[in-house]
Structures are given as structure tokens and as C-alpha cells.
Amino acid sequence: MKEIDPNYSYPGYYFNSGQMLATTGLLKEDDFAPFMDFGEPSRVHDEKTFPCVDQSLLNYIIPREEEKQRLSVCKMDYMYWGWGDLDGVNYHRWRDGVGYPYLIHWAGSKPEDISQWNGSHLWKFFEHYDQTREVPSERLMNKWFDERTVEMR
Secondary structure, eight states, X not given: OTTTOXXXXXXXXXXXXXXXXXXXXXXXXXXXXXXXXXXXXXXXXXXXXXXXXHHHHHHHHHHHHHHTTSSOOOOOOOEEETTSOOTTOOTHHHHTXXXXXXXXXXXXXXXXXXXXXXXXXXXXXXXXXXXXXSOOOHHHHHHHHHHHHHXXX
């Protein structure tokens, strides 16, 4: 980063741009223009420095603008890594309307066989709910959980 911005200093945090709440309109096209073209398709000038277009740029631009006091950032730990340990996460809490104070993030492309994914029973719960707006039955959830247990052995 020092190559493109000699004044850059690591802000002590980074984030996944898929899990953020933001006030729109604070950042303008001019904030991004030195680093990208807005044509169709849009592209960054330096893919080595900014390999994940939105996430890379936002992880540079937001802390820079925070330092200038153009915006403020509240840092909160509210994400579970989908590839990590999800054994303590129980779908019953969502089914019962209690939920959790965080989200689960699986990075990457969705595999053809979702049952191969860590926490696939949770993914299936939300996919079913998203498609039907109905909470899956206990029988269906137990089936997904049993599939996950068998695969983990």
C-alpha cells in the first residue's frame, strides 16, 4: 500500500465488505476514480494491489476517510467464519425466533453438492426459508443434521 500511498498506515482492522452496514452517499465516485474505471464492466487499475475489487478498495478507502474524519466506523465482531467450528451453532434458535447476534459467512462459490460444505445443515435451513418463507420441519432439519454428522465422520 505504501507504493500507492506513502502516508498509508494500517488502521488495525480490516473487514469483509459483504458484512457491513453503511450509510450510503458518504463515498463518491471521485473517491474511487484514482483506482478504477467505471465502464462496463468496471475494473480496477491495479489488480495486484486490489485483487477483490470492492472489498480491497473499501478496506483501503474507508480507513483513509475515517482518518480524515469524513466518516466513522464502528467495529464489531459479529461474524462466524463458515469454514470454522460451527458445532455450537444450533438451528433451533432460529426456528424458535431467538436467533444469534452474528451472521455466518461462507466465502467462495457455492458447491454443486451443498452437503459437502461445513455447516451445510444451517445453509439448507436458510436456503429453505428463503425459498419458502417457512421454517423447515423438525424432521427435515434432523435429516440435514444427520447427513452432516455422517459426512463429518
